[in-house]
Amino acid sequence: MASRQALIKPIEWSKILERVGPEMKSKVNTFKSKSDTILNNYVKANETKLAIDWDHYSKAIANKAMVQEFQQKFKALQIPKPIDNKSEELKKKAIEDEQAVQKFVKESDENLAEVVENLERLNSLPPFEQMTMDDNYEHFPRLRPDFKKYPFWPHRENIDDLIVNKYR
Amino acid sequence: MFSRLLANSGRRLISKNSPLCLRVINAQRYSNAAVVTQATNKVAVANAYPAQLKDWENFKMPGAPYDGMGPLPPLEExxxxxxxxxxxxxxxxxxxxxxxxxxxxxxxFATVGTMLVSKEFYIITPDSWYTLTLIAVCVTIAKLAGPSIRNFFEEARTDLFKALENVKAEDVAGLQELVDNIKLEQWRAGAQKLINDAKQVNLAMMLETEYLNRQATVVETIKRQLDYQVAVQKVDTELAHGHMVNWIEKKVMKTITPESQKATLASCIAQLNTMASK
Known part of the structure; x- marks a missing residue:
């Protein structure tokens, strides 16, 4: 019981909600409302008084032996604790999620490295004055003229797509 | 571009303090084009395109090697x-x-010119006046419109570079945004652990709630039973009390006979009489 009570601590919803993306927002909100009802139930159950005023009853009831018997039996009674069969499942799922997150982070780190490499490549280019047209086409492939589709100058759909006209 | 050229030369023709110039300046100040003209009105320095790479021979292009690779030597200053x-x-x-x-x-030049003219190596003809006029016109144009013309050609040279700068800025901004997005997603993925922790907490709370409820049920049942006993006892005492009252009443009523009733009545009347006489 003590170990279970140690597990109970306030959930930091502000931390969770700020880290949740817009596509998960509704799911997390339903989860939050469910947990709020659970918390309310717990608080309500905690507030109910579990003590029995034995003195009052032993005074009020003439049959003392019966009260004694009640008291002894109540003391002897072991209330069965609810069996926890979901905890293992949750732990397993948590470990799986952790692995999935690590996998995602690893993959996105690879992507990130690629993107950063590209950024560095672009930032280390010399001034355009000293770059050849081939350099430009190599580092900015979207500027390449399409000789196959448009055999005649300007090798683009229209003249406004020329670099100077389009990116002025 | 030619219009800009004309406008620039026109501004130079108008002296600085003339009212016309003031009007032009005011018109520029309150128009949207003011910023643009201010930017282009800077005194042109040739080869002003930013940051030349001096050590071009040792520079290694990123992504090398490929066909037609740069860099080119810088322009002479x-x-x-x-x-x-x-x-x-x-x-x-x-x-x-x-x-x-x-x-x-x-x-x-003066002495050689004097010599040429006096010895008639150079003969002054009407063509000489045309030459002088041509020189005067050329000098005037150079003085008035020279910087604008230089600007015009400089801009024609750097237009492509500026467009390419825009392309590069676009690409860099896109990549930067991508980096930011990836980092944001990585940070957001960490929320899963918090949610799982919250689930554990919820489970513990639910189990605890169930246990407390069971306890509460037991306590409530016992209390109800004991309360029943108390109530039964109360009813019993009440019944016994009522019964005793009835029994006493009956006993009392039995002791009262008609003679005793008359005697009490007579004594009452006598008492009333004494009270009336007083």
């Missing part, structure tokens, strides 16, 4: 002191400076 009066090389002045001082070349 424009030296505005290369020639005096647009056409006379500065070297000639420097050559004569130790011998005849600053005015040496002017003196040389």
């Amino acid at each position: 424009f030296d505005p002191k290369m020639a005096r009066h647009y056409v006379i090389p500065e070297d000639w002045f420097q050559f004569l400076y130790p011998r005849t001082g600053t005015t040496g070349l002017y003196t040389f």
Whole structure:
């Protein structure tokens, strides 16, 4: 019981909600409302008084032996604790999620490295004055003229797509 | 572009303090084009395109090697002191400076010119006046519109580079955004652990709630039973009490006979009489 009570601590919803993306927002909100009802139930159950005023009853009831018997039996009674069969499942799922997150982070780190490499490549280019047209086409492939589709100058759909006209 | 050229030269033709100039300045100040004209109105320096790469031979292009790879050598820098009066090389002045001082070349031209004319090596004809007029016109154009013309050609040269700068800025901004997005997603993925922790907490809370509820049920049941006992006892005492009252009443009623009733009545009347006489 003590170990279970140690597990109970306030959930930091502000931390969770700020880290949740817009596509998960509704799911997390339903989860939050469910947990709020659970918390309310717990608080309500905690507030109910579990003590029995034995003195009052032993005074009020003439049959003392019966009260004694009640008291002894109540003391002897072991209330069965609810069996926890979901905890293992949750732990397993948590470990799986952790692995999935690590996998995602690893993959996105690879992507990130690629993107950063590209950024560095672009930032280390010399001034355009000293770059050849081939350099430009190599580092900015979207500027390449399409000789196959448009055999005649300007090798683009229209003249406004020329670099100077389009990116002025 | 030609319109800008004309406008620039026009501004130069109008003297600074004239009212027309003021009107032009005000019109510019309150129009949207003001910023643009201010930007282009800067005194042009040739080869002003940013940051030349001097050590171009040792520079390694990123992503090398590929066909037609740069970088190109930088343009030679424009030296505005290369020639005096647009056409006379500065070297000639420097050559004569130790011998005849600053005015040496002017003196040389004047004396040689005088000699040519006086010896009739150069004969002044009407064509000479045309030549002089042509020179005067050229000088005027150079003085008035020279910087604008230089600007015009400089811009024509750097237009492509500026467009490419825009392309590069676009690409860099896109990649930067991608980096930010990836980092944001990685940070957001960490929320899963918090949610799982919250689930554990919820489970513990639910189990605890169930246990407390069971306890509460037991306590409530016992209390109800005991309360029942208390209530039964109360009813019993009440019944016994009522029964006793009835029994006493019956006993009392039995003791009262008609004679005793009459005697009580007579004594009451007597008492009333005494009270009335007083």
